[in-house]
Amino acid sequence: KAGVTQTPRYLIKTRGQQVTLSCSPISGHRSVSWYQQTPGQGLQFLFEYFSETQRNKGNFPGRFSGRQFSNSRSEMNVSTLELGDSALYLCASSLSRAGYGYTFGSGTRLTVV
């Protein structure tokens, strides 16, 4: 059974650009969440989707957005990149509507220069 797949694994972008990250959840999982991991702030919640609906959003600026498709795959977009957006972006999926037992992907390492 395939795990949570995130693409790309690594990205280098310039300040001001935008970026789209992709996440394919485990087959059958409809709950998908995104987290930002940095050495200074740790693991911070970005958004959570269930059946194409954003049910929860973290305390991030509007430059951070996301969506979920009918096949449960999810994307997140960051516009007008800033140096501080450099981080590991992790996607997690759960079989449970309530969000028990999230399985994380290996993440996308974004570096903004």
Add this chain to the structure above:
Amino acid sequence: GENVEQHPSTLSVQEGDSAVIKCTYSDSASNYFPWYKQELGKRPQLIIDIRSNVGEKKDQRIAVTLNKTAKHFSLHITETQPEDSAVYFCAASYTGTASKLTFGTGTRLQVTL
């Protein structure tokens, strides 16, 4: 919102000894408490979780205890092995209409020979 504090930030134990990591949470509505292990350069992996209707849960060398009154929960690892060396994160969540994990700041566990 929810706030999770985790202690200690680093922990060094000798192989075969026990390790205990403690977390406190602020939101009494939280009802789900997972623990994740993250090895260097790898994704966080769920190692054990507990729901608020249970006081203790054990899985081989790992156990988690929950005290709802005091709003704290702990991870216990017995007979530690070098492969237990990693960063451990606690998290809290209210599994109501949406799921959002609030993570602690992590504990770096080093198991020495």
